[in-house]
Amino acid sequence: MIKLAFNTLLLLLFIPFCSFAQEISLKSDNKYLEENFTWAVQKANTWKMTGKSGEINRHEGGEGLGYKAEVKFIPSYWAGYAHRSAYYIRDFVHQIDGAHLVGMDEENFAMMEKFAEYTTEDKKWYSWWALNFDGSVFTLDAPNPPGIGTYQGYPSDFVNKPGESFVREIPAMFELVEKAWKSYLWTGDRRYIEDEKLWRMYEKVVTDFVSLHDSDGNGIPEGQGDIFQGSSTYNEADIHPLEAGDAIGSQYQAYLAYAAFLSERNLKQQAKEQEKNAAALKDYFNTNWSVVEVTNLYASATTSSHEKYPFFNKETSWFMPMKLLTEPGPRNEAYLDFISEELGDGVGTANAKKGSPANIEAYTYLPDTYFPYGRVDEAWKWMKYIIDEKEKPHYVTKQGNNGNYPEVSFTLVSQVVEGLMGIEPNAAELTISTIPRLPAEIQYLALSNLKIGEHTIEVYQSKNKTEITNSASSSPLTCNIRFYGEHKHMFANGKKTKAKTAMLNGKIYSFISVQLNPGEKVVATL
Template sequence: MSIYDPQLGRVTIDSSNQQLIAGFDWAKSQALAYVSNGTPVGKFYEAALPGRDAFCMRDLSHQSVGANVLGLQDYTKNMLFKFAEGITDSRDWCTYWEIDKYDRPAPVDYTDDSDFWYNLPANFDMLDCCYKQYLWTGDRDYVDHPVFRNFYERTVTDYIDRWDKDKDGFPEHYAPYGRRGIASYVEDGLHPLLGGDVLAAQYAAFGSYSRFLAISGKAALAELYKNKAKEVRKLYNRDWWNEENGRFNGALMQDRRGYPGYYYSATYLPFYFDLVEPGNRKKRALRDVVHHGGSNVEEKSHMAEIFYKHGLNQEAYSSLLEMMDPQLKRREYPEVSYSVIGAILTGTMGLSADAHRQSLVTMSRLTDSIDWIEAKDIPVMSGHIDIAHANGRESTLANGTGRTLQWEARFSGSHQKLYVNGTVMPASIGSDGNGEFVSTAVIELNPGDRATVKL
């Protein structure tokens, strides 16, 4: 199941590291093989078990990062829109967990509105995904379209209220629920009341909804949800820490005791969603995630992005190599190839976009085994950019978006000055959130401009 569209997959990379090139080329080819159009559901890419011709909320929310790099923004938007349309009172403000190419809830996960598979982090995860799509694309439908706006509002109000039986502010699971309302993305028989990944995704959703509200001019409501996010973060960091095990509890059990074991996505997704506050606890807990990792390729596919985000570049690159290894079992699972592409561009190359501010950020996270890397034709904000990094000391960006951009070129360490196209510029010195210094030059790039920043 694949289509030919010359506008998809234009992005290329070149590098001193041949493993990286081979891994990226494989991931691009594999990911594009899952792209489809012309079926009743419209534009989509597989984001579920291969062969189902379907996409689920969790996989889509994660794969959308790599999909952006491949130029699949319209496909992602269609898929997210289908889920947003599905939110309804009769399903307790859930939508469908998985939709297939026939534009129906996947029969393997859905019998009727009283009996269907659903993991409770999903609504929150998708809301946060929609905000990230807006930042990358600048598509105002994510801000203004009534279907998306209804999904966001229902998620942060009715969805929580319906599933929050004890009225502590979080949706919980009870054993009689079975598959309808699982307390985590972990799908085992533990039946916790509340997984750490629910808190993490809810924290991210509150923050993203707050920013959507601010963009829409609703300052007072935006501040309310910003504070709600802060309270979730405060509670988690205060009450969920387990000193004996050097990690945050993975879940809250039915008797309200913390589950001290490593609980995979319920333990590592708080880092993915930036729920964990900086400090020694964070460092210890991250090392615990490095030690335990993921139990399957779905979970392992998050590791590189998490480690890059939190400054563990060598561990991140090692995780990336594992995902690209031809010997990896179930490497064909769609999330693997999409996550490889996303991790290389947003992790190794440190690219992030903010279409609302018309800005891009880059930060080289090259390890000793990569002297240089270059990516061309990266689709962002309705145009394309090229990025190159060399030895962690030089970065180049070419603006092909057709609009003026603010480029924040970041470098590890404390440096008083940087050189922009050979001209010295005072650097702005700050923190990366992981206790390390970062030096930044901000350059305005008009359409067609190209700039190089060096230490």
């Protein structure tokens, strides 16, 4: 590791002008992206509900069961339809990275803790699907108990009766565990390790939740039908499969996340067991579950009659590579091609295909599917598609336009930072890793006021240059600066430095590690 000299004068001159409250911002030669990033940050902040008061249990049907007109809200933000006064698990876990980036760490923790609190044995370790902004149950998606004429909401000790109908989707529970770990990487907040409600959720979801919903013993939870019976997939509209690829991919990431949590508690042996569970699940998926004799494509689901389903099935399909469940190589690359072919250029375009989803929020997953494999042009194509569609009416007309679906703004922010700029945080270890993924239409990106734990940093990326400044902190920051390809050397502040190589999702990259003290900057070039 290269250690740069501490520059006391720079530190003294710079720190007084830094502000932890400053908003993340982007500069770029591509003004289209720069302007829309600014829009996304501002729009995401309009969805913040913290400190406000308002309605609960309001939806398209009007005043729902347990409706109240004026209730004080907990730290929270909108995650779901704009005409429903609630936040949903699925939207929340996809918005959580963007929420951190726009300064909503307390909201992320409070919302996560509420979902964990409602993850209970009486629901076979499901949580409630949606919550009001005061943290109470959003009754539209929950069972209707007796006495609804006078019922004013679910008491804290409400117990779900066996067989009750309520919205539940298997991938969501696994994503809660995965994204809790991701929030810890961004923040270093020890509450994600030490909070008892969260820990119970992590443990129960990867153990009892799996066993209670796995009747055939293959280690994969099964759906029971539609969303009110218990869905195995996020694709709510099509085949209602028994087992689904998006659930397996999410389960794989939950095992890895729980293993990492165990390591943070110094439970090394248990962590190794969970890592083995993750590896075994991935191997079973790639060598057995997904294999169909008539095609080299992956099966994306098994039907209620236990037949493999080797066809495109929207989220069921693209979550498999997005969650890194598929093994990098020719089969995975062919499947990414297959997804592109099935989508065409998206609904509403001249090249719309049968597989093109009608709802904009489905497309917000696609950049996250293609960026990890270095398929920059496809990821950028879908980012542009989402931006260009944001002023058009949403598929659900009461929602308003596409840009008023909260997921659109939150994910645009995270996909610039994590996708185009390739930034991976590890706040607990005081580390940032970067890898530029810029299409031809973008020559550079310069990000200011990025928070990783206690650090506020600036990052500049072009295809062959990365600059990182440890702007405001009290501790050093380790920077793993990465570029795709095999390069024997890089230059750090003009000094020729031997580079190491490694693999990232099937692609080779070269890297150097640099330690920055507070106020220091590194310029790394090929």
